[in-house]
Amino acid sequence: MYKFLRCSLAVISLLSVAASLNAQAPKKLTQYVNPFIGTGAVKGSLSGNNYPGATVPFGMVQLSPDTRDEPEWDAASGYDHNDNFIAGFSHTHLSGTGAPDLFDILFMPYTGDEKTRAGDAKQPGSRYGSRFSHANESARAGYYQVRLDDHDINAELTATAHAGFHRYTFPRNSSAKVVIDLNHSLKKPNFGCQVIAARFNIVNDHAIEGFRVITGWAKLRKVYFYAEFNKTIKSNDLVDGGTQYFNQQLLNGTDLRAILDFDASDGIPVLAKIGLSTVSCENAKLNLDAEIPAWDFDRVVAQADALWENELEKINVEGSEKQKQIFYTALYHTFIQPNNYADVNGDYTAIDYTVHHAKDGFYSTFSLWDTYRAAHPLYTLVQPERSAGFVNSMISQYDAYGYLPIWQLWGQENYCMIGNHAIPVVVDAVLKGIPGIDINKAYETVKSSSTTDHPGSPFKAWEKYHYMPENVQSQSVSLTLEMAYDDWCVAQLAKKLNKTADYEHFMQRSQYFRNLYDTQSGFFRAKDSDGKWASPFNPLQYGGNGGNPYTEGNAWQYYWYIPQDVKGLIGLTGGDTKFTAKLDTFFTLNSKPGEVNGNASGFIGQYAHGNEPSHHITYLYNYAGQPWKTQYYVAKIMSELYNTSSSGYAGNEDCGQMSAWYVFSAMGFYPVNPASGVYVIGSPAMQKSVISLSSGKRFTILASHRSAENIYIQSAKLNGKPYTHTYITQSDITNGGTLELVMGPKPNKSWGVNASDRP
Incomplete structure (x- = not known):
């Protein structure tokens, strides 16, 4: 009896140890991936449109x-x-x-x-x-x-x-x-x-x-x-x-x-x-x-x-089970594309319908109007080798076709959307020192693609009028603002290569947005080729993909699209106080006309998280000395507009962009200007995030005391030293280190507010 009892106790003890070890074993990250997130809308909303x-x-x-x-x-x-x-x-x-x-x-x-x-x-x-x-x-x-x-x-x-x-x-x-x-x-x-x-x-x-x-x-x-x-x-x-x-x-x-x-x-x-x-x-x-x-x-x-x-192991996070399911499903969605459709021997059918060969693969599915904003900057951090492949695949289209991709699918160009947003992707990768890219060839492609007329980007009119007239090219306000940003990107690569004349020319073009600013209405408005304002004007009226000055948005949403010169936009608005007041109105103005575009959803006032033109706007308070409002709205979006159901996204997921916004924001920062190498700090959702870099180094973000209530930054340290800047840089991340953010339930209105602390 005693011997039996002793053996039984030993077995129970071993089982308890095994159970304890099993409970402590970390979950595989793939177990957090739920492919059904974003596969079907509830009535009256978008969902993600995922499979x-x-x-x-x-x-x-x-x-x-x-x-x-x-x-x-x-x-x-x-x-x-x-x-x-x-x-x-x-x-x-x-x-x-x-x-x-x-x-x-x-x-x-x-x-x-x-x-x-x-x-x-x-x-x-x-x-x-x-x-x-x-x-x-x-x-x-x-x-x-x-x-x-x-x-x-x-x-x-x-x-x-x-x-x-x-x-x-x-x-x-x-x-x-x-x-x-x-x-x-x-x-x-x-x-x-x-x-x-x-x-x-x-x-x-x-x-x-x-x-x-x-x-x-x-x-x-x-x-x-x-x-x-x-x-x-x-x-x-x-x-x-x-x-x-x-x-x-x-x-x-x-x-x-x-x-x-x-x-x-x-x-x-x-x-x-x-x-x-x-x-x-x-x-x-x-x-x-x-x-x-x-x-x-x-x-x-x-x-x-x-x-x-x-x-998925390239980013390890600590948070609730629900947060990790949203996070790793978002990372999964971001890593689905672009797609390498070259065969195992390197063969692929190119845009000219002949067979080409790429020893390192050829990538397609470039939804660039969406993905240049956050998905591609994320790739430069955790997929640098593939980022080189993406850029070299874009350059190969230039060689065969004459300009960089706009929206490339199955190796073919469909010209969907506006702007030339392969340019910021190429420039960002080069400026970040991604190896395997010919910098001079890269510059040739971005410069040529910024001066050659093609569908959606009539550069002769751009050079002639210094804005895009609506009677020359529809979606003219959105196109003016987006082309100005692309030109800023070309200028930065020209500067790196000491091409002074080109730098000055493209920097001048990057300021053409000013030519559509209407001081009377306080918005960017359409003009015709004679310089007359288009009327009537309603800043709430939505445009779709043609027939209106705004692309999948309205004048309120496009007001904030000057990522290359936010300080200049603050100046146009009348200074920090008027800028933040206008942001306050933007996030609280609930009036919406009947013509709301089907791509507009996930509303917080006029902010529409369901579509890309709004994605950077929550972070703009940092530029004007009110970072606690950025923290509030970023936390609100993550908690209210992402979930684990089939309607888990506030809009179309768009080949990783909606997901990349969450991945960045949940870690605690976001690339407002995608090609600048600067990341603006928000309000991390995760208690801890560790980015494993290809160099073997790691960058860790700690959010001490983070909870559903503790969304405000109280203080910060970077590598153990007090830190008051409301941004970090690419080198901060790639050098490895730790950013520690102490979180609390109320705003600390003295952290990050000085002009020297702003992005």
Whole structure:
């Protein structure tokens, strides 16, 4: 009895120690990633427009369910959390954009009998799609799973950089069919969308290959695939429109589907591996063989998880479980793109539609009007090698096309949005000393792209009028302000290279914003080519993407867009007191006309966090000596406009920008001028943030006593010394060290208020 009791106590003791050690073991950071955040709006709001499917960092493949047969603007990523239907699983998607495209090479498993297997070939979703429930759906970094209710199939997805991997568990002894749809796309004919050409080729009884050439938001994209299955293809129907071809090897057309039959009687899941390429089916197979040589689905899931863990570990934070879920999902979203779509051998189809080669990869998906503001500055800190790849990919477009990207997708330029915002990305990377970039070539590209007319940027008019007249180019006020900032960036690189004449010229152009300042109304207003103010004028009236002087915003929101010269803007406003008073009005003026643009959401007064023109504005109080108001509004946005639900973002996530704002702000600072190397301090959400730099150094931000109430900075130290500046610099971070912010429940109105302490 005693011996038994002693042994039992020993076992209990060992179990207690094991439980204690397990409780103390740190959670993997990937466990905080929730891909469903931002996938579906609650009524009357935006959500993020994200997808929940499988991808790896900066990978070409984004394998995710499409809940619409023909995705449109309201489900630009292909998925809406409010839907209960899945049309299939396509291999390419956009993350959080305001416009739909891609959705390439849709696969869908289903069950049926011989009489219905071809179905209504023109409506594949109605025949092959399935209802589903979120109760039977799950996702994590690199993995997605759903039960297809209409077919009783469990579908699982994972991905590598250039390939997708599917596992379909069919009901035992059921028919097992897989549809491949080469006509699935955004709603036709939006953006002139149509399939120009497509092909299927049955390679053998386990493999099929093919391609499609499709035009849409990105023009004439070539997408090749090579697919292998773990089971024999018993039979096939190749379908072109309404015409079926049974057990045929080859089919060309424009409206193609393949229906492949498999044996599921053994209970073994059907596995499908699909490689993609922009060059050829041979390269698609090369990508597949290199990245998924075996049939071990779970191993590929584990590899994707490990890739994500490695990237997420570049920033370690301490906060609540909810805060960490928002933070690491935001970091995950930021690292989805830009996408390296060069093949494993370096081949890719360039903007001139010929095959180019890049030994270090070629990146596309540049949503630059959004991402230059915070996502790219974040990449320079924690993805410096990739930042060089991004810049060199932009320069390669310049070499082939004549100017830098505006909005580049699948290697093609779609000219979406305004300005020339590859320029601040290139200049920022060069000025920060990112290795691997030819500085003289970089300067050639930014200067030429600032002097060559192209859609959206008529530089001859810019030089002639010293502002953009509305009757010459619509969106003229926004364009004037944004081009002035880009010119400031060119000037800084000219200065570094001792090109004095260029520096002075572009600095002069960077002040052209003054020519649209109306002293009577106190706003930047549109003029025509004769210098007459456009009227009537309502600073609350919104513009969209043309036909109005303001781009996706109004005069209130664009008033603050002078990041290169905030002191000059303060002067125009009438000094610190009038500047902060106008900011106060901006954040409290709730009047909104009926014409609010669909991109405007997440309102705090006139501030609209759901769209990028507002993103820097909370930090402007620091420039005028009232940093506690910056702290208040930054904390308010983080606590109220980000959450862990499907409506977790206040607007479109926009390829990482909405997420990058949170990542920076939660750590405690933000790049108001993205190319300046200066970060303006706000109110950190995290108790501790550690940035691990590629040099091996670390920069730590401590927020002592941070809580939901303690949002105000009481005092600060940088590397152990008292610190009163309301900003830090790139060198402060890259040199390594510690910024300690002591937080409290009430503003300290004596910290950071002196002119010498301001950015």
